[in-house]
Amino acid sequence: MNKEIHTVIIGSGISGLSLAHFLSKSSQDLLVLESDSRVGGIIHTEIKNQFICENGPNTVLLNNEAILELIQDCGLIEKLEYPTTVADKNRFVLRKGKLTMVPTSLLKFICTPLLSQRAKIGVLRDLFVKRHVQNTTVYDFVSARFGMEIHDQLIEPFITGIYAGNTKKMSAQHSLKILWQLEQKYGSIIKGFFSRDKNKRGQGSFQLPIGLSQLTEKIADLIGERIQLNCTVHKITTKSNGYEIDTGKDLILCKRLISTIPAHGLKRLIADQSFIQVLEKVNYSPVNVFHYGLKKENIKNKKQGFGVLTKPSDGKNYLGVLFSSRTFGHVAPEGFELYTVIVGGERQRELCDLPIEDLERIVLSELEELLEHDGEVNFKNHFRWKKGIPQYDMNHQELLDSIARFQAKNKDFYVMGNFHGGVSVSDCIKKSKKLASELEKREP
Numbered sequence: 001m002n003k004e005i006h007t008v009i010i011g012s013g014i015s016g017l018s019l020a021h022f023l024s025k026s027s028q029d030l031l032v033l034e035s036d037s038r039v040g041g042i043i044h045t046e047i048k049n050q051f052i053c054e055n056g057p058n059t060v061l062l063n064n065e066a067i068l069e070l071i072q073d074c075g076l077i078e079k080l081e082y083p084t085t086v087a088d089k090n091r092f093v094l095r096k097g098k099l100t101m102v103p104t105s106l107l108k109f110i111c112t113p114l115l116s117q118r119a120k121i122g123v124l125r126d127l128f129v130k131r132h133v134q135n136t137t138v139y140d141f142v143s144a145r146f147g148m149e150i151h152d153q154l155i156e157p158f159i160t161g162i163y164a165g166n167t168k169k170m171s172a173q174h175s176l177k178i179l180w181q182l183e184q185k186y187g188s189i190i191k192g193f194f195s196r197d198k199n200k201r202g203q204g205s206f207q208l209p210i211g212l213s214q215l216t217e218k219i220a221d222l223i224g225e226r227i228q229l230n231c232t233v234h235k236i237t238t239k240s241n242g243y244e245i246d247t248g249k250d251l252i253l254c255k256r257l258i259s260t261i262p263a264h265g266l267k268r269l270i271a272d273q274s275f276i277q278v279l280e281k282v283n284y285s286p287v288n289v290f291h292y293g294l295k296k297e298n299i300k301n302k303k304q305g306f307g308v309l310t311k312p313s314d315g316k317n318y319l320g321v322l323f324s325s326r327t328f329g330h331v332a333p334e335g336f337e338l339y340t341v342i343v344g345g346e347r348q349r350e351l352c353d354l355p356i357e358d359l360e361r362i363v364l365s366e367l368e369e370l371l372e373h374d375g376e377v378n379f380k381n382h383f384r385w386k387k388g389i390p391q392y393d394m395n396h397q398e399l400l401d402s403i404a405r406f407q408a409k410n411k412d413f414y415v416m417g418n419f420h421g422g423v424s425v426s427d428c429i430k431k432s433k434k435l436a437s438e439l440e441k442r443e444p
Contacts, residue, residue, distance in 0.1 A: 013041020045211030066433035090305030164345025287388035293379030
């Protein structure tokens with residue numbers, strides 16, 4: 001069956017859904033094609049035994065106007081769940097195997113046992129080191145400006161929490177975008193931090209009463225029948241008047257085509273060999289997500305906080321543990337705690353090859369030691385992302401340049417997604433709003 005649609009969006013993750021929503025404010029002539037049986041992409045909530053488990057992002061930053069607009073449009077602004085005050089302030093890393101708070105103020109930085117006095121004084125080198133004239137790795141960037149100890153104790157765990165990446169391979173310009181821009185503008189990150197607009201510093205996070213999938217499902221409800229699930233795109237052919245999309249069931253002709261699927265999915269649909277070669281270089285780290293429900297009375301370690309992130313020197317078989325119910329009390333039934341354990345990434349790829357039963361045994365043992373837990377495991381859940389988090393490595397600028405060339409050669413074919421321009425949910429929504437606004441201005 002042949003169809004003619006003005007705009008086709010491939011993928012119904014948060015990029016595709018939010019873009020469809022913003023575009024639908026000016027035109028209903030659009031269609032979203034999704035190969036899966038559900039919407040949401042990496043936003044994937046499961047509710048089991050009254051535990052609300054996030055297999056993808058656990059929180060979303062409320063840090064730009066686009067996400068605020070989207071939440072308001074969905075009627076969810078009054079339903080946002082915010083982290084407890086203590087959890088929002090307290091982030092931990094490990095020191096000699098024990099939870100140690102990450103310093104979040106100057107006084108706490110001066111007093112923290114995580115760093116030597118030499119390292120604390122050494123951060124001042126940032127005031128004197130010249131700005132970079134070309135991109136470098138996160139490892140080299142941070143070590144040059146603040147010292148290796150700051151990198152090892154603070155920045156590397158932070159990067160683990162966002163990208164699960166290897167700082168010796170990651171692009172500073174694209175992975176630490178804000179820090180890079182401060183250095184480039186002010187010549188020093190410290191100077192830049194105190195000079196920037198104070199109104200831009202707040203970045204609160206939120207959850208929803210029945211998980212983050214509540215957001216994606218609400219957007220999907222607003223879009224309605226313009227989403228086709230279980231609809232796999234097999235081929236895209238360029239035509240004189242647009243693009244022909246072959247789904248196996250239909251041939252869809254559209255004037256405007258927007259891909260929001262991962263790089264490894266897009267490369268199978270296009271014919272541009274030079275672009276395909278660049279897309280093949282985009283590396284996705286595997287991630288295993290474990291959830292454990294434990295009785296509060298069986299847990300001796302009562303420290304309150306958002307969670308703990310590890311570094312290679314800790315020798316742990318997990319990247320981090322989120323104290324899910326200590327941050328958002330509604331995600332676990334009364335009398336229980338819910339913990340989310342993240343395993344994998346660039347430094348633990350080999351663990352992702354283990355049988356799930358073996359990996360779970362290792363992870364649970366280390367979690368129980370951390371929490372000083374003695375008792376039954378009342379609930380457990382597991383989800384594996386074979387291709388989880390895209391890495392913004394040193395070839396990232398080549399990717400951005402290649403996308404620009406592809407879009408210039410293929411009129412009204414746009415490449416979106418979390419593998420460039422920002423990996424977070426809020427980044428993706430902001431990018432979708434920007435593109436929707438630009439396209440609306442071009443319409444006659």
